[in-house]
Amino acid sequence: MQANNRWLVAATIFLSLLLAVMPLPQQWLWFRPAFPALLVIFWISQLPQALGVGFAWLVGILEDLATGASLGTHALALAVLAYFSLLTYQRTRAFNPLQQLLWVFVLVGINQVVGNWVHGLEGKTVPGLTFLWPALTTALLWPWVAPMLRGMSRRLDIR
Amino acid sequence: MKPLFTRGPSPEFRLLVLGLLAVVLIAADHYTNWFQSTRERLSGFVAPLYWLTDAPERVGEWAGEQFRSREELQEENSRLKRQVLLLEQRSQLLAAVKAENTQLKELMNAAEMVDDRVLVAQVIGISPDPLEHVLLIDKGRDDGLDVGTPVMDASGLLGQVIEAGDAFSRVLLITDASHAIPVQLLRNSMRSVAEGTGHLYHLKLRHLASTSDIREGDLLLSSGLGGRFPAGYPVGEVVSVTRDPGRPFAEAEVLPRGRMNRSRFVLAVVGDRGQGLAGE
Numbered sequence A: 001m002q003a004n005n006r007w008l009v010a011a012t013i014f015l016s017l018l019l020a021v022m023p024l025p026q027q028w029l030w031f032r033p034a035f036p037a038l039l040v041i042f043w044i045s046q047l048p049q050a051l052g053v054g055f056a057w058l059v060g061i062l063e064d065l066a067t068g069a070s071l072g073t074h075a076l077a078l079a080v081l082a083y084f085s086l087l088t089y090q091r092t093r094a095f096n097p098l099q100q101l102l103w104v105f106v107l108v109g110i111n112q113v114v115g116n117w118v119h120g121l122e123g124k125t126v127p128g129l130t131f132l133w134p135a136l137t138t139a140l141l142w143p144w145v146a147p148m149l150r151g152m153s154r155r156l157d158i159r
Numbered sequence B: 001m002k003p004l005f006t007r008g009p010s011p012e013f014r015l016l017v018l019g020l021l022a023v024v025l026i027a028a029d030h031y032t033n034w035f036q037s038t039r040e041r042l043s044g045f046v047a048p049l050y051w052l053t054d055a056p057e058r059v060g061e062w063a064g065e066q067f068r069s070r071e072e073l074q075e076e077n078s079r080l081k082r083q084v085l086l087l088e089q090r091s092q093l094l095a096a097v098k099a100e101n102t103q104l105k106e107l108m109n110a111a112e113m114v115d116d117r118v119l120v121a122q123v124i125g126i127s128p129d130p131l132e133h134v135l136l137i138d139k140g141r142d143d144g145l146d147v148g149t150p151v152m153d154a155s156g157l158l159g160q161v162i163e164a165g166d167a168f169s170r171v172l173l174i175t176d177a178s179h180a181i182p183v184q185l186l187r188n189s190m191r192s193v194a195e196g197t198g199h200l201y202h203l204k205l206r207h208l209a210s211t212s213d214i215r216e217g218d219l220l221l222s223s224g225l226g227g228r229f230p231a232g233y234p235v236g237e238v239v240s241v242t243r244d245p246g247r248p249f250a251e252a253e254v255l256p257r258g259r260m261n262r263s264r265f266v267l268a269v270v271g272d273r274g275q276g277l278a279g280e
Helices: A007-021 A026-031 A035-046 A053-067 A073-094 A097-121 A130-155 B011-031 B036-041 B043-066 B070-107
Strands: B118-126 B134-137 B150-152 B157-164 B169-173 B180-185 B191-196 B203-209 B219-222 B234-242 B249-256 B265-269
Touching: A007 A035, A007 A053, A007 A130, A007 B043, A026 A130, A035 A053, A035 A073, A035 A097, A035 A130, A053 A073, A053 B011, A053 B043, A073 A097, A073 B011, A097 A130, A097 B011, B036 B043, B036 B157, B043 B118, B134 B157, B134 B265, B180 B234, B203 B234
Parallel strands: none
Antiparallel strands: B118 B134, B118 B265, B134 B169, B150 B157, B150 B265, B157 B169, B180 B191, B180 B219, B191 B203, B203 B249, B219 B234, B234 B249
16 A cells, blocks of 8 residues: 555545534534445445545544534444444445445444434434434535545545 | 565554554543643644634735725724724713612622633634534633633624633533523523524523423523623523423523624623522
């Protein structure tokens, strides 16, 4: 493994953090896609030999700092998500786009459930299943974002 | 050569260790304030994120300023002049009243009211978490803000600083579900506590005696009890009172005066705090 264009990983993660704190109207806040989670899923499926649970955990800590959530909330959620992505990346590569989309929904859903659990510990109650909306919006983004990033990382020869 | 299999600890082991670490961090962050100073120091990393997301807004504002027509500016200018004249007249009146008030208070040996020093700050972001009402402003410890500094806008109290970086602070709004502020009615100085509900246009007064003298349209001021907020700033207006005979207490709904989600500029009160209850 040579040191190559890995800066793309850092740059996209930074961009996802920006999108995670971008101001939105109050009523749209529930639908904000979980951009860092999307990026973690993508990069782990792309570079499973280099990135894993530790990488996701670090991204999570950065997201906690950026969003002002309790330190460790997103770190825990993304570490769990990273573990499941690592287990399944070989299979998901063979999935067709619709199956991939559904699988991303499940992965981000796991991420949201863990996040919601931490919220519950802190005494913040969420009405019904609203906390799962980001899983849906993130899954719908996947068919656009993944091929784009894959093309970029192929051109930059990221291995 | 590329390694065929991942080396080092297995993913299960890493997940276990890092997961436990995360849980410990969550618990520590929730139950202690060990990380307060770390967070504040790391605001150097966080603040630029919010600056960047706020940039389009500021470019838009700048463009709006630059490309304003002459007539518009003149009109605004004359409007502002009229307003200044009105306010000056009012403040002259106020000066007389204030002098009289101080004199009376001296007669009663009451504590002197101290003028608060206020600082204008700009809102550069809102918390992405829909469950909390937090604003991010561009002033911090360098400007004299600290944890607990009250923040208001032109029409009423907004909230208090909960995290102060060097040039960046987080402000918890009084409408946040975890916030409560001691208040008193302007009309009869009845004291109560206004709790946030998690809705931007709702505060609640719980556990009012069902015989208490409170009605629609009453203005609530901060009472200064608790020493966090200065006394006498408008908090909100009572919009409805529920007196259910089947319940031991009455409840009142309050519409906050501060414009929670529409203020671009806010005032941080960095002067003396905790002057006790005014007018008692």
